[in-house]
Amino acid sequence: MPEPGYDLEALRAHVSTCMRCGNCQAVCPVYKETHREAAVARGKVAIAAALLNGEIEPDDEALRQLDLCLTCTACVAGCPSGVRIDEVILAARAEVVRRQGLSPAVAAAFAAVKRPKVLRAGAAAAARLQDLAFAPGPEADLGVPRVPVPGMGKPVLPRLPDRPLGPGDGSAGRYGAGARHVVFYAGCMITYVYPQIGRALVSALGTAGVEVALPSDNHCCGVPMLMHGDKDTARALAQDLVQTLEGMHGEAVLTACPTCGSALKHIIPTLLADDPEWAPRAEALAQRAADATEYLAERVELPAASAPAGTRVTYHDPCHLARGQGVRSQPRALITGVAGHELVELASAEVCCGGAGSFLLTHPALSAKIGARKAAEVAATGADVVVTSCPGCRMQLTDSLRRRGMGQRVCHTVELVAEALAAAEAGLRETGPARDAVPASAVTLPTTPAVPHL
Amino acid sequence: MTEVKRRPAPAELDLLRDLRGVLAPEQVVTTPEELVCYGFDAAADAVPGMPVAVVFPRSTAEVAAVVRIAAQYRRPVYTRGAGTNLSGGSTPVDGGLVLCLLEMAEIVEIDKVNLTATVQPGVIIKDLDEACGKAGLMYPPDPGSVAVATMGGSVAECSGGLRGLKYGVTKDYVMGLEVVLADGRVLRSGGKTVKNVTGYDLVKLMVGSEGTLGIITEITVKLRPRPEAMRSMLAYFTDQRVAAEAGVAIVGAGVIPATLEFMDHTTIVAVERFTHVGLREDAEACLLIEVDGIPEVVEREAATVLEVLRAHGGEVKEAAMGAERDSLWAARRAALPAVARLRPTIIVEDATVPRSEITTMLDLVADLAKKHDVAISVVGHAGDGNLHPSILCDKNDPVEMERVNAVIDELFAATLRLGGTLSGEHGIGTSKQRYLPWEIGDVGVEVSERIKRALDPHDLLNPGKVVTLAAH
Numbered sequence: 001m002p003e004p005g006y007d008l009e010a011l012r013a014h015v016s017t018c019m020r021c022g023n024c025q026a027v028c029p030v031y032k033e034t035h036r037e038a039a040v041a042r043g044k045v046a047i048a049a050a051l052l053n054g055e056i057e058p059d060d061e062a063l064r065q066l067d068l069c070l071t072c073t074a075c076v077a078g079c080p081s082g083v084r085i086d087e088v089i090l091a092a093r094a095e096v097v098r099r100q101g102l103s104p105a106v107a108a109a110f111a112a113v114k115r116p117k118v119l120r121a122g123a124a125a126a127a128r129l130q131d132l133a134f135a136p137g138p139e140a141d142l143g144v145p146r147v148p149v150p151g152m153g154k155p156v157l158p159r160l161p162d163r164p165l166g167p168g169d170g171s172a173g174r175y176g177a178g179a180r181h182v183v184f185y186a187g188c189m190i191t192y193v194y195p196q197i198g199r200a201l202v203s204a205l206g207t208a209g210v211e212v213a214l215p216s217d218n219h220c221c222g223v224p225m226l227m228h229g230d231k232d233t234a235r236a237l238a239q240d241l242v243q244t245l246e247g248m249h250g251e252a253v254l255t256a257c258p259t260c261g262s263a264l265k266h267i268i269p270t271l272l273a274d275d276p277e278w279a280p281r282a283e284a285l286a287q288r289a290a291d292a293t294e295y296l297a298e299r300v301e302l303p304a305a306s307a308p309a310g311t312r313v314t315y316h317d318p319c320h321l322a323r324g325q326g327v328r329s330q331p332r333a334l335i336t337g338v339a340g341h342e343l344v345e346l347a348s349a350e351v352c353c354g355g356a357g358s359f360l361l362t363h364p365a366l367s368a369k370i371g372a373r374k375a376a377e378v379a380a381t382g383a384d385v386v387v388t389s390c391p392g393c394r395m396q397l398t399d400s401l402r403r404r405g406m407g408q409r410v411c412h413t414v415e416l417v418a419e420a421l422a423a424a425e426a427g428l429r430e431t432g433p434a435r436d437a438v439p440a441s442a443v444t445l446p447t448t449p450a451v452p453h454l
Numbered sequence: 455m456t457e458v459k460r461r462p463a464p465a466e467l468d469l470l471r472d473l474r475g476v477l478a479p480e481q482v483v484t485t486p487e488e489l490v491c492y493g494f495d496a497a498a499d500a501v502p503g504m505p506v507a508v509v510f511p512r513s514t515a516e517v518a519a520v521v522r523i524a525a526q527y528r529r530p531v532y533t534r535g536a537g538t539n540l541s542g543g544s545t546p547v548d549g550g551l552v553l554c555l556l557e558m559a560e561i562v563e564i565d566k567v568n569l570t571a572t573v574q575p576g577v578i579i580k581d582l583d584e585a586c587g588k589a590g591l592m593y594p595p596d597p598g599s600v601a602v603a604t605m606g607g608s609v610a611e612c613s614g615g616l617r618g619l620k621y622g623v624t625k626d627y628v629m630g631l632e633v634v635l636a637d638g639r640v641l642r643s644g645g646k647t648v649k650n651v652t653g654y655d656l657v658k659l660m661v662g663s664e665g666t667l668g669i670i671t672e673i674t675v676k677l678r679p680r681p682e683a684m685r686s687m688l689a690y691f692t693d694q695r696v697a698a699e700a701g702v703a704i705v706g707a708g709v710i711p712a713t714l715e716f717m718d719h720t721t722i723v724a725v726e727r728f729t730h731v732g733l734r735e736d737a738e739a740c741l742l743i744e745v746d747g748i749p750e751v752v753e754r755e756a757a758t759v760l761e762v763l764r765a766h767g768g769e770v771k772e773a774a775m776g777a778e779r780d781s782l783w784a785a786r787r788a789a790l791p792a793v794a795r796l797r798p799t800i801i802v803e804d805a806t807v808p809r810s811e812i813t814t815m816l817d818l819v820a821d822l823a824k825k826h827d828v829a830i831s832v833v834g835h836a837g838d839g840n841l842h843p844s845i846l847c848d849k850n851d852p853v854e855m856e857r858v859n860a861v862i863d864e865l866f867a868a869t870l871r872l873g874g875t876l877s878g879e880h881g882i883g884t885s886k887q888r889y890l891p892w893e894i895g896d897v898g899v900e901v902s903e904r905i906k907r908a909l910d911p912h913d914l915l916n917p918g919k920v921v922t923l924a925a926h
Contacts, residue, residue, distance in 0.1 A: 019496065
């Protein structure tokens with residue numbers, strides 16, 4: 001019988017294997033800002049041990065310390081003792097929630113996300129009402145709160161789209177025509193905040209002769225709930241998602257959100273590992289899962305750029321893609337090969353941008369400090385465009401740059417690829433913005449070709 | 455729900471009130487959830503503790519104010535940097551205050567004319583060396599934990615490191631100190647001059663005093679010109695004894711490498727499984743060697759090293775510079791925690807012998823492991839006789855731990871017989887306290903106690919470490 005996933009008792013061996021060497025201090029972005037042992041992995045392990053031994057209570061203060069983590073997994077990658085600190089932390093959060101319950105506000109939010117139709121209606125209402133709370137931002141697709149948000153000031157946030165991604169009418173959406181078929185699981189953020197990333201992917205795949213199917217409605221992968229210790233809801237959503245995707249026809253199930261991708265590949269199989277009915281089904285789905293950049297770079301033939309695009313681009317590695325899925329070379333190959341851009345590496349491309357899902361909302365000041373380091377590295381590259389492969393990183397990077405008056409374009413790898421393919425098809429080449437600093441308002445954003453009904 | 459939370463006793467409330475009078479709220483941490491993160495350091499056999507509060511002073515004046523308050527309430531002060539100590543030197547064994555110096559982390563000055571750097575104690579060693587590198591200089595002491603350990607901690611413990619053979623250890627670099635004494639007064643000693651014989655050498659007294667004699671708040675260290683060139687070599691052996699002999703022979707041939715590191719079979723396998731740098735898992739032992747300096751000299755020294763290694767039957771591989779070299783040394787630095795994954799507990803020993811006795815020491819460790827049925831892996835600084843036999847065990851198994859303790863007793867006795875020392879670079883802390891008289895004798899212990907009593911009569915600074923005052 002396999003051990004239950006994200007269970008603190010089952011992870012006891014990991015808690016005791018940690019020799020408290022402190023090597024995690026060298027790589028933890030939160031520790032770098034706070035200098036507190038509770039922030040860093042071995043401190044979290046000490047808190048987990050204290051919870052297991054009954055030395056501290058499973059209360060809000062314990063949760064407050066356990067929440068002080070980006071789940072960027074830099075410590076896991078750098079741990080010579082092989083301690084799965086990320087699993088220990090998530091299990092410890094779940095242990096606190098199991099024993100003291102979920103806070104009412106979080107419980108109410110999760111209840112909404114659990115039901116796709118409620119979420120879609122909520123997102124539609126938010127999109128209609130956003131102008132009440134948000135003033136136009138430095139660009140058409142950005143907004144700034146009219147009233148400063150406590151702890152955050154005035155973040156530069158994406159405007160919610162008029163129309164979310166996907167059919168939304170209960171039908172399974174099929175887009176493009178081709179001999180090959182894939183499923184695209186967009187996830188919440190791409191569906192409701194950045195549908196243009198999804199449309200770009202469908203467009204790029206269309207060029208390669210791949211037909212794309214989307215689930216009839218967006219189903220949350222459950223990771224946000226797991227992050228907040230609500231393992232029961234996470235398991236229910238994981239099962240719902242497995243059931244939704246396993247029946248859909250396609251040689252691969254693509255994701256363009258690295259956290260959703262990690263969910264399909266690793267987190268859901270771990271979460272359901274002790275369930276004899278669901279474990280094999282989750283594992284079968286994991287086998288089909290691939291990040292969009294992996295698929296585009298390795299499994300289809302895309303035309304190489306015929307000429308250099310003349311744009312200097314830098315690339316930020318999303319934590320859950322680079323460390324989570326080992327996908328590092330593929331986005332870079334697409335940027336330089338297919339899109340033809342010059343790639344200048346960041347000094348520390350794989351260090352977390354500080355966004356980390358809801359971390360930027362729960363720890364705005366800390367998130368901004370971590371984001372500022374990334375912005376300084378971007379400035380040092382002299383790049384005009386910052387590319388990443390994650391909607392969450394895209395949001396954080398945009399805010400981190402705009403708040404410092406930096407106008408670099410921020411986009412997802414698949415957007416850059418789709419634009420290059422469309423431009424090649426149209427027989428003309430995008431002329432990138434001039435190398436000199438261009439005011440944000442002057443940068444004309446290339447548009448991704450529209451995909452009907454998506 | 456059971457009441458497990460420790461609430462401060464009334465006397466502690468007064469102490470905390472006074473601390474909050476001199477420090478900002480965020481500089482005084484008292485929640486049990488955070489306090490449990492300061493009860494340990496990196497020593498598996500450290501005595502754990504739970505402080506009343508952790509304080510984060512930001513200036514020498516704030517350190518002095520905290521010490522005066524602690525003295526008033528007669529509560530101990532445990533100074534802490536990154537908490538990477540390997541002998542229990544930083545754990546709050548008797549409650550009291552943990553005084554964490556991570557918020558005093560400024561490089562005050564790098565003086566290119568006098569070849570010195572002046573830093574606050576919270577500066578990370580590697581950050582200092584990198585800052586020196588920009589000025590064409592280097593700060594050589596580099597303990598395994600160089601990427602996280604602090605200057606204050608490494609001075610208080612007199613850390614060694616991989617470059618000790620050629621460049622010496624921390625005490626060879628500290629020129630001046632500012633120290634807050636147990637009564638809150640501030641001592642300044644030493645400075646930027648190479649020569650200084652004014653009075654007793656109080657700087658040397660404080661270096662390696664493990665936080666028991668004073669709290670170091672500013673450090674001036676000697677720097678060296680950064681070597682222009684370096685060459686890294688790796689040699690595999692089918693017999694660990696021959697590997698050690700080859701290491702000794704390199705020095706015998708007139709070359710003092712910057713680093714001359716030894717890894718046994720168990721360590722090689724553990725490190726390779728974690729780092730995938732391409733170490734040969736079938737080797738019985740390997741030596742990792744780096745020579746550095748002026749290019750012409752480096753070439754000649756490297757040639758000599760290669761000759762000696764081949765003469766001893768070593769299978770030699772030269773590491774390319776850049777990323778390959780960096781990953782090789784990163785792999786070596788990961789050795790202890792990589793080995794730690796093999797068993798629940800790893801006790802890292804630090805017994806050091808004269809270089810001439812290193813093969814004897816390796817034989818002895820192997821014999822002890824066999825005799826007491828205990829797993830011991832060996833990694834270490836072969837060039838300077840500072841091996842780290844690491845005992846792999848489970849501290850929750852009392853029967854096994856009895857055998858482990860027997861091994862440690864016999865290991866120390868043999869080390870001293872060979873003219874060695876209990877600790878090359880980790881310190882005494884609590885882990886090796888009971889062996890202290892074996893090496894320095896009753897007279898040595900008494901002199902140490904008198905020094906401690908003279909500087910800290912109420913036993914407030916890191917009490918229970920190195921020496922224990924009976925009157926406490």
